[in-house]
Amino acid sequence: MTKAFDRVEHNQLFQALREQHVPQPYIALLRAIYSSQSGAVHGGRPFDIQRGVKQGDILSPMLFNAALECALRKWKGKCEHHGIAMGHHERLTNIRYADDLMLYARSLPALVEMIETLSWELQQIGLQLNAAKPKIFTTKLLDHPMYVEVSQDLVHVLHEGSSHKYLGRRIPGNLKQRGCVELHACRPLFSALLQL
Numbered sequence: 001m002t003k004a005f006d007r008v009e010h011n012q013l014f015q016a017l018r019e020q021h022v023p024q025p026y027i028a029l030l031r032a033i034y035s036s037q038s039g040a041v042h043g044g045r046p047f048d049i050q051r052g053v054k055q056g057d058i059l060s061p062m063l064f065n066a067a068l069e070c071a072l073r074k075w076k077g078k079c080e081h082h083g084i085a086m087g088h089h090e091r092l093t094n095i096r097y098a099d100d101l102m103l104y105a106r107s108l109p110a111l112v113e114m115i116e117t118l119s120w121e122l123q124q125i126g127l128q129l130n131a132a133k134p135k136i137f138t139t140k141l142l143d144h145p146m147y148v149e150v151s152q153d154l155v156h157v158l159h160e161g162s163s164h165k166y167l168g169r170r171i172p173g174n175l176k177q178r179g180c181v182e183l184h185a186c187r188p189l190f191s192a193l194l195q196l
Helices: 010-019 024-034 060-078 108-123
Strands: 094-097 100-105 135-138 147-150 153-157 163-166 169-172 190-195
Touching (some): 060 108, 100 108, 108 135, 108 147
Antiparallel strands (some): 094 100, 135 190, 163 169
Protein backbone atom coordinates (compact mmCIF):
# COMPACT_ATOMS: atom_id res chain seq x y z
CA MET A 1 0.00 0.00 0.00
CA THR A 2 1.09 3.54 -0.59
CA LYS A 3 1.94 5.21 2.75
CA ALA A 4 -0.64 2.96 4.32
CA PHE A 5 -0.56 4.22 7.91
CA ASP A 6 -0.98 7.82 6.74
CA ARG A 7 -4.03 7.19 4.59
CA VAL A 8 -6.67 5.43 6.71
CA GLU A 9 -9.77 7.64 6.84
CA HIS A 10 -10.82 8.33 10.44
CA ASN A 11 -14.56 7.84 9.88
CA GLN A 12 -13.94 4.46 8.22
CA LEU A 13 -11.55 3.53 11.04
CA PHE A 14 -14.20 4.17 13.71
CA GLN A 15 -16.78 2.28 11.64
CA ALA A 16 -14.37 -0.66 11.39
CA LEU A 17 -13.94 -0.65 15.16
CA ARG A 18 -17.74 -0.71 15.60
CA GLU A 19 -18.06 -3.62 13.16
CA GLN A 20 -15.44 -5.53 15.16
CA HIS A 21 -17.42 -4.97 18.37
CA VAL A 22 -15.01 -2.61 20.10
CA PRO A 23 -16.98 -1.11 23.04
CA GLN A 24 -18.42 2.33 22.29
CA PRO A 25 -16.59 4.11 25.19
CA TYR A 26 -13.23 3.11 23.67
CA ILE A 27 -14.32 4.32 20.24
CA ALA A 28 -15.48 7.61 21.77
CA LEU A 29 -12.10 8.01 23.48
CA LEU A 30 -10.24 7.33 20.23
CA ARG A 31 -12.53 9.73 18.37
CA ALA A 32 -11.69 12.42 20.95
CA ILE A 33 -7.96 11.74 20.57
CA TYR A 34 -8.18 11.97 16.78
CA SER A 35 -10.59 14.92 16.58
CA SER A 36 -9.46 18.49 15.94
CA GLN A 37 -5.99 17.44 14.79
CA SER A 38 -4.08 19.89 12.67
CA GLY A 39 -0.66 20.19 11.15
CA ALA A 40 1.54 22.77 9.49
CA VAL A 41 4.55 22.60 7.18
CA HIS A 42 7.50 24.78 8.24
CA GLY A 43 5.38 27.40 9.97
CA GLY A 44 2.76 27.58 7.20
CA ARG A 45 -0.97 27.80 7.75
CA PRO A 46 -2.44 24.96 9.81
CA PHE A 47 -4.54 22.32 8.05
CA ASP A 48 -6.99 19.75 9.43
CA ILE A 49 -5.89 16.12 9.63
CA GLN A 50 -8.76 13.70 8.96
CA ARG A 51 -6.89 10.56 8.06
CA GLY A 52 -3.94 8.46 9.14
CA VAL A 53 -2.97 6.98 12.47
CA LYS A 54 -0.52 8.70 14.80
CA GLN A 55 3.14 7.92 14.17
CA GLY A 56 4.88 6.25 17.09
CA ASP A 57 1.65 5.57 19.00
CA ILE A 58 1.54 1.99 20.27
CA LEU A 59 -2.14 1.78 19.25
CA SER A 60 -1.49 2.79 15.63
CA PRO A 61 -0.62 -0.68 14.28
CA MET A 62 -3.72 -2.14 15.93
CA LEU A 63 -5.95 0.64 14.59
CA PHE A 64 -4.50 0.24 11.11
CA ASN A 65 -5.03 -3.54 11.29
CA ALA A 66 -8.64 -3.04 12.40
CA ALA A 67 -9.36 -0.85 9.36
CA LEU A 68 -7.52 -3.24 7.03
CA GLU A 69 -9.31 -6.26 8.53
CA CYS A 70 -12.69 -4.63 7.86
CA ALA A 71 -11.80 -4.03 4.19
CA LEU A 72 -10.39 -7.55 3.79
CA ARG A 73 -13.50 -9.17 5.32
CA LYS A 74 -15.68 -7.35 2.80
CA TRP A 75 -13.27 -8.30 -0.01
CA LYS A 76 -13.18 -11.95 1.07
CA GLY A 77 -16.99 -12.05 1.12
CA LYS A 78 -16.97 -10.98 -2.53
CA CYS A 79 -14.28 -13.55 -3.41
CA GLU A 80 -15.87 -16.57 -1.72
CA HIS A 81 -15.56 -18.68 -4.89
CA HIS A 82 -11.93 -17.70 -5.57
CA GLY A 83 -8.71 -18.89 -4.00
CA ILE A 84 -7.53 -22.42 -3.31
CA ALA A 85 -9.87 -25.00 -1.74
CA MET A 86 -8.50 -26.05 1.65
CA GLY A 87 -11.27 -28.31 2.91
CA HIS A 88 -15.03 -28.45 3.17
CA HIS A 89 -15.81 -24.74 3.02
CA GLU A 90 -12.43 -23.11 3.59
CA ARG A 91 -10.57 -21.34 0.82
CA LEU A 92 -7.12 -19.81 0.95
CA THR A 93 -7.39 -16.39 -0.70
CA ASN A 94 -4.54 -14.54 0.99
CA ILE A 95 -1.78 -14.39 3.53
CA ARG A 96 -0.61 -11.10 4.92
CA TYR A 97 2.13 -9.52 6.91
CA ALA A 98 1.61 -5.89 8.01
CA ASP A 99 0.82 -4.07 4.77
CA ASP A 100 2.02 -6.86 2.45
CA LEU A 101 -0.48 -9.30 0.95
CA MET A 102 -0.07 -12.47 -1.07
CA LEU A 103 -3.22 -13.46 -2.98
CA TYR A 104 -3.95 -16.96 -4.29
CA ALA A 105 -6.09 -17.83 -7.31
CA ARG A 106 -6.64 -20.77 -9.67
CA SER A 107 -6.45 -18.66 -12.84
CA LEU A 108 -5.05 -15.38 -14.06
CA PRO A 109 -8.53 -13.87 -14.79
CA ALA A 110 -9.65 -14.81 -11.25
CA LEU A 111 -6.53 -13.20 -9.80
CA VAL A 112 -7.10 -9.99 -11.77
CA GLU A 113 -10.71 -9.88 -10.54
CA MET A 114 -9.56 -10.43 -6.95
CA ILE A 115 -6.98 -7.63 -7.17
CA GLU A 116 -9.47 -5.20 -8.70
CA THR A 117 -12.08 -6.01 -6.04
CA LEU A 118 -9.46 -5.62 -3.31
CA SER A 119 -8.34 -2.30 -4.75
CA TRP A 120 -11.93 -1.01 -4.62
CA GLU A 121 -12.47 -2.16 -1.02
CA LEU A 122 -9.19 -0.56 0.09
CA GLN A 123 -10.18 2.73 -1.53
CA GLN A 124 -13.31 2.75 0.64
CA ILE A 125 -11.12 3.17 3.74
CA GLY A 126 -8.62 5.55 2.13
CA LEU A 127 -5.95 3.01 1.14
CA GLN A 128 -4.59 2.21 -2.29
CA LEU A 129 -2.38 -0.47 -3.74
CA ASN A 130 1.15 0.58 -4.52
CA ALA A 131 1.18 0.25 -8.32
CA ALA A 132 4.96 -0.24 -8.43
CA LYS A 133 5.01 -3.25 -6.07
CA PRO A 134 2.64 -6.00 -7.30
CA LYS A 135 4.21 -9.13 -8.82
CA ILE A 136 2.45 -12.22 -10.18
CA PHE A 137 3.90 -15.71 -9.65
CA THR A 138 2.59 -18.90 -11.23
CA THR A 139 2.97 -22.68 -11.20
CA LYS A 140 1.65 -22.95 -14.74
CA LEU A 141 3.92 -22.53 -17.72
CA LEU A 142 1.96 -20.74 -20.39
CA ASP A 143 2.30 -18.12 -23.04
CA HIS A 144 1.37 -15.38 -20.65
CA PRO A 145 2.21 -11.74 -21.18
CA MET A 146 5.00 -10.13 -19.18
CA TYR A 147 2.48 -7.62 -17.80
CA VAL A 148 -1.23 -7.81 -17.02
CA GLU A 149 -3.50 -4.77 -16.75
CA VAL A 150 -5.15 -4.51 -13.35
CA SER A 151 -7.19 -1.43 -12.41
CA GLN A 152 -5.49 0.62 -15.14
CA ASP A 153 -2.00 -0.33 -13.90
CA LEU A 154 0.39 -2.89 -15.36
CA VAL A 155 1.38 -5.73 -13.03
CA HIS A 156 4.57 -7.65 -13.79
CA VAL A 157 4.18 -11.42 -14.38
CA LEU A 158 7.45 -13.02 -13.32
CA HIS A 159 8.87 -15.55 -15.77
CA GLU A 160 10.38 -18.89 -14.87
CA GLY A 161 13.97 -17.66 -14.52
CA SER A 162 13.23 -14.56 -12.45
CA SER A 163 12.69 -14.16 -8.72
CA HIS A 164 11.48 -11.59 -6.20
CA LYS A 165 12.51 -11.02 -2.58
CA TYR A 166 9.62 -11.21 -0.10
CA LEU A 167 10.02 -11.15 3.69
CA GLY A 168 13.72 -11.99 3.42
CA ARG A 169 13.30 -14.92 1.02
CA ARG A 170 13.72 -15.21 -2.72
CA ILE A 171 10.58 -16.48 -4.46
CA PRO A 172 11.03 -17.79 -8.01
CA GLY A 173 8.67 -16.67 -10.78
CA ASN A 174 7.67 -20.33 -11.27
CA LEU A 175 6.39 -21.40 -7.85
CA LYS A 176 6.92 -25.11 -8.69
CA GLN A 177 10.62 -24.51 -8.16
CA ARG A 178 10.10 -23.78 -4.44
CA GLY A 179 9.93 -27.44 -3.46
CA CYS A 180 7.27 -29.56 -1.80
CA VAL A 181 8.14 -28.50 1.75
CA GLU A 182 7.36 -24.84 1.13
CA LEU A 183 4.47 -25.16 -1.31
CA HIS A 184 2.25 -28.22 -1.76
CA ALA A 185 0.69 -27.12 -5.06
CA CYS A 186 0.84 -29.36 -8.07
CA ARG A 187 -2.18 -27.86 -9.82
CA PRO A 188 -2.02 -24.51 -11.61
CA LEU A 189 -1.81 -21.67 -9.14
CA PHE A 190 -1.52 -17.95 -9.61
CA SER A 191 -0.37 -15.70 -6.82
CA ALA A 192 0.08 -11.96 -6.56
CA LEU A 193 2.27 -10.14 -4.08
CA LEU A 194 0.79 -6.76 -3.28
CA GLN A 195 1.98 -3.95 -1.10
CA LEU A 196 -0.59 -1.53 0.18
